[in-house]
Amino acid sequence: MIAILRKELADYFTSIRFLIMLILSLLASVLAIYSAYQGIRGAGTQGFIFLRLFTTEPQGVPFGFLFNYVNFMALFFIPIFGIMLGFDAINRERATGTLSRIMSQPVFRDGVINGKFLAGVVTLTIMLGTSVMLVAGYGLRMIGVPPSAEEIIRLFFFLGMMIVYGAFWIGLAVLFSILFQSLATSLIASIALWILFSFGVLGVALGLSDSQDTMRAVFWFSPNWMFGQGAIALLHPMVRTMGAISQAQATYMIPNPLSLTQSLVLVWPYITTLVSLSVICFAISYIIFMRQEIRAI
Amino acid sequence: MSENFAIETRDLTKSYDGVTVVDHLNLHVRENEIFGLLGPNGAGKTTTILMLLGLTEPSAGVAQVFGFNATREPLKVKRIVGYLPENVGFYENLTARENLRFIAELNHIERAEAEKRIDELIKLVGLTRQDEEGLVTGKFSKGMRQRLGIADVLVKKPKVVFLDEPTSGLDPEGIIQLLDLIASMPAMGTTVVLSSHQLQQVQRVCHSIGILSRGRMVIEGPLSKLGRDALSGGYYVIEIETAQPSPQLVDVLKAIKGVTKVETADRIVRATTEADLRAEIARVVVQNNIPMVQMKVQEFSLDDIYMKYFREG
Secondary structure, three states: OHHHHHHHHHHHHOOHHHHHHHHHHHHHHHHHHHHHHHHHHHHOOOOOOOOHHHHOOOOOOOOHHHHOHHHHHHHHHHHHHHHHHHOOOOHHHHHHOHHHHHHOOOOOHHHHHHHHHHHHHHHHHHHHHHHHHHHHHHHHHHHOOOOOHHHHHHHHHHHHHHHHHHHHHHHHHHHHHHHOOOHHHHHHHHHHHHHHHHHHHHHHHHHOOOOHHHHHHHHOOOHHHHHHHHHHHHHOOOOOOOOOOOHHHHOOOOOOOOOHHHHHHHHHHHHHHHHHHHHHHHHHHHHHHHHOOOOOO | OOOOEEEEEEEEEEEEOOEEEEEEEOOEEEOOOEEEEEOOOOOOHHHHHHHHHOOOOOOEEEEEEOOEEOOOOHHHHHHHEEEEOOOOOOOOOOEHHHHHHHHHHHOOOOHHHHHHHHHHHHHHOOOOOOOOOOOEHHHOOHHHHHHHHHHHHHOOOOOEEEEEOOOOOOOHHHHHHHHHHHHOOHHHOOEEEEEOOOHHHHHHHOOEEEEEEOOEEEEEEEHHHHHHHHHHOOOEEEEEEEOOOOHHHHHHHHHOOOEEEEEEEOOEEEEEEOOOOHHHHHHHHHHOOOOEEEEEEOOOOHHHHHHHHHHHO
């Protein structure tokens, strides 16, 4: 597995794909900084100022809430990264005839999937780490408010959550690359799911927007929105609850930020759901791949 | 050649959606021999090889390689087996050396040892010149890919190699070099299973063959014996050419024990015998002062054997 991981990483680092991803993550960072530049003054002083860099929406843009850093990553970039890193993992090797060559070496079949998946996760971590560092660094120069220790811890949790969420997309793309023989089919299937989860769900939710509760329930069907909401709750601790509360209860809520542990309690179900989704993708990948014929074409 | 079987299958069967591709196959390959696996397209050769590698699960029966069950202990089998598929694929963005290095890593061969073996193999298969350093395999010609495929199979010093159409797409010189290389493998302690449609090439290097048809073994055994079985009912046909037609020779030959039939055609006498009696014949020919020019056992071409069994099967 280590040998496969090392080879896949070497492949990624020398590929054009890596360059494209790097440019995309730079774009995401620029967007976040631009939104913060426009909107952070109006964001109020409640909660953590520094973390508002990641949750501020650009002003005067229709559907601006789609373009704060968190939602932008949730809806656009991380799914694209995940798909780019996984959609051809197995079927490209099958198409070029290298799969039967590897599989006739003394390696476990799951080692092949694990190696490829881990290489994707490592690459993704580098991209996301770069992007978060960029936003933090330039944001610090711009607003001049240094982050507190708690903010840094929250930021690391956020990074971890992004990686878990990205791992889900890589897992899904790898699953499709096992399921479909053709590169185009696996790519289209992944992209279709991405659009469904990001925008199909949004459309349904907006259609039901008369009730906040049903809207939230619809969002639960999409890992993209689930991650987005969880991440915002983590970065913007003014969010007190993710569920429905009555007006009577709301009057007792004090408008001050939640403590770190309470924020974590709030987002914990989101993280576990994302992890379990990744595990499900993986389990299906294993079961199918173990039973699949490895035939030279 | 020892009597240990390197490869043995018992009633090996594989069906896809009710279609039986390999049907109760019993295959025996001795240690350190070159075995030719023949048969028309779709006879089940590749499926058999995949089952022996543990890449495909048999529907029934057992496939064993050096005593390891290929289905239950695929890793142990893969440690000692090399497989060159018909269309071998390489990582096209890597050089020949990098491709081989990766395979060595997957086999847990130490770095220094791996480099040594790769150097030897690149020389052995003739990938020296600018080919090996710098040039990525995506730019390799068909012949170079095939050579690299052979090196790739040999990196782990396998005890058995399966070669599926290894000479396809090679130029005549390349074919001869490759066949010589294959012929030298038993001396390195490697048993070879060669699957090919090029009967002349198979005949050149193989000791034994097995012919598959519709998943069944039609015939299996040493090449020379099969040839005699197929064409002269198991008898040897020895041709003796003399300087002049010699009626005396016919009588002399008929007197030898084991000679069943003698025919003459001008200066050539053809004796059908039960065993290889060339030494005996030479002795009596010399004793009787018959001017012999040459003597040979009639050769059988594999084409004859193949076509005969297919007309029957």
